[in-house]
Amino acid sequence: MNKNVRNAFLAVPLSVSLLIPTTLSVSAQDHAKPSVTTEAVELRSTLDNLLSEHAYLAVETMRKGAEGAADFEQSAAALSANTEDLSGAIASVYGEEAGQQFSQMWTDHIGFFVDYVNGTANNDEEMKQMALDELNQYRQDFSQFLESATGERLEADALAEGLQMHVKQLIGAFDSYVAGDYEKAYEYEREAIKHMYGVSKGLSSAIVNQFPDKFNNTKAVTPAADLRSNLNHLLSEHAGLAAMAMQNGIDGAEDFDASVQALSNNTDDLAAAISSIYGEEAGAQFKEMWSGHIGNFVDYVKATGADDAEMKEEALQALTQYRADFSQFLETATGGELDADVLAGNLQEHVNQLTGTFDSYVEEDYAATYEQLRTAYAHMFGASKALSSGFVAQFPEKFAADMPSEMPDTGLGGTADSNNMWIFASILALLATTTLFIRKSENQQ
Amino acid sequence: MKRILFFLLLSVFLVACNGNSDTSSSAEGQSKNEEVNQEEADEEKKGLQKKKQGMYDDPIIKEEDVSLTPKRIQIPAIGVDASIENVGTLANGQMGVPQDEQNVAWFEPGAKPGAKGSSVLAGHVGRTEGAAVFYHLQNLKKGDEVVVTGESGDSLTFVVTGREVFPQNNAPVEDIFGYTARKSMKLITCTGEYIRNSGGHQDRLVVFTELKEA
DSSP states (O other): OHHHHHHHHTTIIIIIOSSOOOOOOOOGGGGGSOOSOSHHHHHHHHHHHHHHHHHHHHHHHHHHHHHTOTTHHHHHHHHHHHHHHHHHHHHHHHOHHHHHHHHHHHHHHHHHHHHHHHHHHTTOHHHHHHHHHHHHHHHHHHHHHHHHHTTTSSOHHHHHHHHHHHHHHHHHHHHHHHTTOHHHHHHHHHHHHHHHHHHHHHHHHHHHHHSGGGGTTOOSOSHHHHHHHHHHHHHHHHHHHHHHHHHHHHHTOTTHHHHHHHHHHHHHHHHHHHHHHHOHHHHHHHHHHHHHHHHHHHHHHHHHHTTOHHHHHHHHHHHHHHHHHHHHHHHHHTTTSSOHHHHHHHHHHHHHHHHHHHHHHHTTOHHHHHHHHHHHHHHHHHHHHHHHHHHHHHOGGGGOOOOOSBOOOOSBOSTTOHHHHHHHHHHHHHHHHHHHHHHHHHHHO | OOSOOHHHHHHHHHHHHHHHOOSSSOHHHHTSOHHHHHHHHHHHHHSOOOOOSOOOOSOOOOOOOOOOOEEEEEEGGGTEEEEEEEEOBOTTSBBOOOSSTTSEEEETTSOOTTSSEEEEEEEOSBOSSSBOTTTTGGGOOTTOEEEEEETTSOEEEEEEEEEEEEETTSOOHHHHHSOOSSEEEEEEEEEEEEEGGGTEEEEEEEEEEEEOOO
C-alpha cells in the first residue's frame, strides 16, 4: 500500500481539483511567512470543495426528489460525479483499494438517503425507518474505515458523531422542506454545508500529519489557511445558493423567497468577513456592491421570465459595470496586491457560469445545467485562493501562525529563581564596591 | 451607486412570479406542448405533492461550541486548585509561564479548552524552596479528571489519556500546540535532570487530556 500511496500521491492536486494547480515551491525558510498556497492548504481546499459540494448537491437532490422535479436525475448524477472525485482524492492518498472502499461506502449512504426520500414520497414510515437504520450502520463502518486509514489520527467515535450530525442535517433540511418550512430548510442547508468545512479541516490536518513529507511539512490548519477556507465556504455557497435562487425564480417556486433570504444571509457573512479585515466601512461598501450584483442576476431571471431580450442585455451590461467597479474596489482595498484586470476576468467567468447554468436550466438541458453548476461552484475556490492570497500578502502579521517555537520554561517559578539570585547577588556586590570606591574618593578629597 | 436597491427589485420580482404562475405548474411547463405536459403531470404524481408553507418544529441540529476562556483549573487527583493567567509567546519563542508559581498559564493564542484543537496549559514544577502548582503532575494517571472553569462559571471536565516526556529542545511543538479534530487539552511542566548551566530542567512533561463527552 505504501508504494501505491507514493505513486498515486503525485496526482493529488491535478486529478482531484478542478482548480488550476499552481507551482508550489515553498522552502523551509518560507514557512514562517503565512501562506494560503502551501501543499497542505491545497489539500484542505480540495476537500473543502468536494465535501461541501457533496452536502450542497445532496440537499438539492433530495429537494428535487421531493418535488418530483424534471432535473432530479441530472442533479443526482452531479452528486455521483462528486462522489467519484472524492473517491479519487481518497485513492490518491490511501491507494486505489481504499479509494474503492470509500466509493462503495459513500455511494451506499447516498442510496440510503434516496430510500428516505422515496419512503417519504410513498408515506412509508417503515421504509423511512429502515433507511435511518442503514445510515446508522453506515456511520459506524465508515468511521472505523477512516480511523484505520488515518492511523487513528481521527477517532471513530468523534467521526461517528460528526457523521450523525451530517445525516441529521440532511434529513432535517429535507423534512423541513417537505413540511413547507422553507426558511428552516435553507437554514439547515447552510448548516449542512458549513458542517463539511469542519470535516475537511479535521481530515486534511490528519492526512497532513500522517504524511508530513508529502506535504513539504506544511500544515493544513493555520490562520492563513483558515481565512482561505472561510472564503472557500462563503464564496462557493454564494454560487450554489444563487444558482438555486435563479431556478426558483423562473419556476415561481414556493421556496423562492426563502432561497433568496439564504443568499442574503450568505452576503451578510461575507461582508462580515471583509469587515474583519478592512473595517466596517469597507464591509458596507462591499455589501452594497455585492447585493447590487445579485440584483442584476435577479433582473436577468426576470427578463428571461418575461422573454425580454433588451432587459436581459441591460442586466448583463450592469454586471459588466459591476465587475469593473468591484475589481477596482478590491485592487484599492488590497493596496494593489490584487490586480483589477485579472479580477475582472475571473468575475466575468463567474457571471458567465451562473447565467450559463441558468440558461441551460431554462432550455431544459439539465445535463449541461449541472455540469456548469459544478464548474461555477469549483470556480469560487479559485476566487477564494486569489482573494485570500491578496489579503494575507497585504497583512502578513495578521495571519502569522500563533505558535511558540519552544516549550515553556516551567522549572522554578517566581522571581526567586536561583539563576536570578546569582545575578542579583552580583549586582549587589558590584554596587557595594562602587559605593565604597566613591566614599574612598570623597574621603581623599 | 445608481443601481436600484436589491430588495426593491426582489419584491417586484416576487409579485411578478406569483402573478405569472399558479401553484401546480412551472413557467417552463407552460411553454411545452400538451404531450410533454402530460408526461410531466405523471412524473409529478410519482413525486410529492407540493405543500403550502408550514412549520417544522424541531430545532436545527448543529455543532454547539462549548469552549470557554479558562479562569480556574482543578485536578482533584493531585490536589490542584489554581487560578489561570493568560500568556502568549515570549520574544525567545518560548511559550510564556505564569508570574505566580502557584498559578497555571493558558496559551491564549491557541485553542480554548473545549474547542477542537489543542488548548495548552503550563505550570511550574517547583520554586526555590518547595513545590509549585504542577509538582505532582507526573503522578496523573489515565482516567484522572481535570476540571476547567470559565469566566461565566461554566466548567468542562477533561480526562487524562496519556503522558509523555520530551527533551526541552526537541519536543514536537507543532504537534503539541497544533490543530487536531479532538477537543484536546495539554498540561505542561518541567521534569528531568536539573542542570543550572543548561537552563535548568532538561525535559518537559506533557499530560494529554480530552474533553469528557456528556
